[in-house]
Amino acid sequence: WAAETAAAYESVHATVALHPNEAPRIVHGDPDGWSRQGAREPGGDAALDEALAEIDRLAALPQVKGVGETGLDYFRTGPEGKEAQERSFRAHIEIAKRHGKALVIHDRDAHADVLRVLKEEGAPERTVFHCYSGDAAMAEICARAGYFMSFAGNVTFKNAQHLRDALAVAPLELVLVETDAPFLTPAPYRGRPNAPYLVPVTVRAMAAVRGTDEDTLATALAANTARAFGYPQA
Incomplete structure (x- = not known):
C-alpha cells in the first residue's frame, strides 16, 4: 500500500520493511498471526524468506526511498524471537545496500546488539536511527559512524533528559526530526493523537536544547532529510 500510494502522488515517498516484531511471528507464529492466508500456524524460515523477497522487490521501486523500520525490538519480543529478528535485520541491511536505499533503524531496548549487527554487516552509506x-x-x-539520528516528540518529555543530552552532542548535520504518529505527541499536547502538524513543536524544543534559533535548525533538518533519503536539495 505504501509503495502504491507513493507511486500515485508525487509528494509522497515510502519506506518498506518487516517490522522487527513481525519476523518472529512469521517464523514461530503467535495469537496475532501473520500470513497471506490468515493462518496462525508457524511459517518457519521459508516463510520469512518469502516475506523478505517481497521487501526486496518493493525496495527496488523508485518511489521507495528507504528500507525500514528494521532492526531489533527486545521490548515486545522475548529471547525466543531474537534469532529471527536478527536474521531479518541482517537481510534488510543487505537489501538496502544492494538497492542504494537508506536504512531506517528501529531500536528498542537493543542498543548494543543493533550497533553490533551494523558493524558486522557494514551499514549502508545512509543509515537513520528512527525515533532515536x-x-x-x-x-x-x-x-563517528555517520549515522543520522531522528528525534520525535518524546524529546520534550520530562523523563527524557537522556534524549536531550543525546541531541545536544549529535552533530547538526546528522540530526533529523519526525512525527512517529500517532504516538509520542510532544508536550504540551500529550494525550492527543500525534500528527505532522505538531512537528514544529518538536523542532522548537530541539532548537532550545541546541541553543539555536528555529529557522537555523529547520534549514539544517531539511538539508539533512534530503541527504538521508536521496531527495533533490533546493
Missing part, C-alpha cells in the same frame, strides 16, 4: 532512543554516549558512537 539512546543516550549521549551512544550518540557519539553514531556520530
Whole structure:
C-alpha cells in the first residue's frame, strides 16, 4: 500500500520493511498471526524468506526511498524471537545496500546488539536511527559512524533528559526530526493523537536544547532529510 500510494502522488515517498516484531511471528507464529492466508500456524524460515523477497522487490521501486523500520525490538519480543529478528535485520541491511536505499533503524531496548549487527554487516552509506532512543554516549558512537539520528516528540518529555543530552552532542548535520504518529505527541499536547502538524513543536524544543534559533535548525533538518533519503536539495 505504501509503495502504491507513493507511486500515485508525487509528494509522497515510502519506506518498506518487516517490522522487527513481525519476523518472529512469521517464523514461530503467535495469537496475532501473520500470513497471506490468515493462518496462525508457524511459517518457519521459508516463510520469512518469502516475506523478505517481497521487501526486496518493493525496495527496488523508485518511489521507495528507504528500507525500514528494521532492526531489533527486545521490548515486545522475548529471547525466543531474537534469532529471527536478527536474521531479518541482517537481510534488510543487505537489501538496502544492494538497492542504494537508506536504512531506517528501529531500536528498542537493543542498543548494543543493533550497533553490533551494523558493524558486522557494514551499514549502508545512509543509515537513520528512527525515533532515536539512546543516550549521549551512544550518540557519539553514531556520530563517528555517520549515522543520522531522528528525534520525535518524546524529546520534550520530562523523563527524557537522556534524549536531550543525546541531541545536544549529535552533530547538526546528522540530526533529523519526525512525527512517529500517532504516538509520542510532544508536550504540551500529550494525550492527543500525534500528527505532522505538531512537528514544529518538536523542532522548537530541539532548537532550545541546541541553543539555536528555529529557522537555523529547520534549514539544517531539511538539508539533512534530503541527504538521508536521496531527495533533490533546493
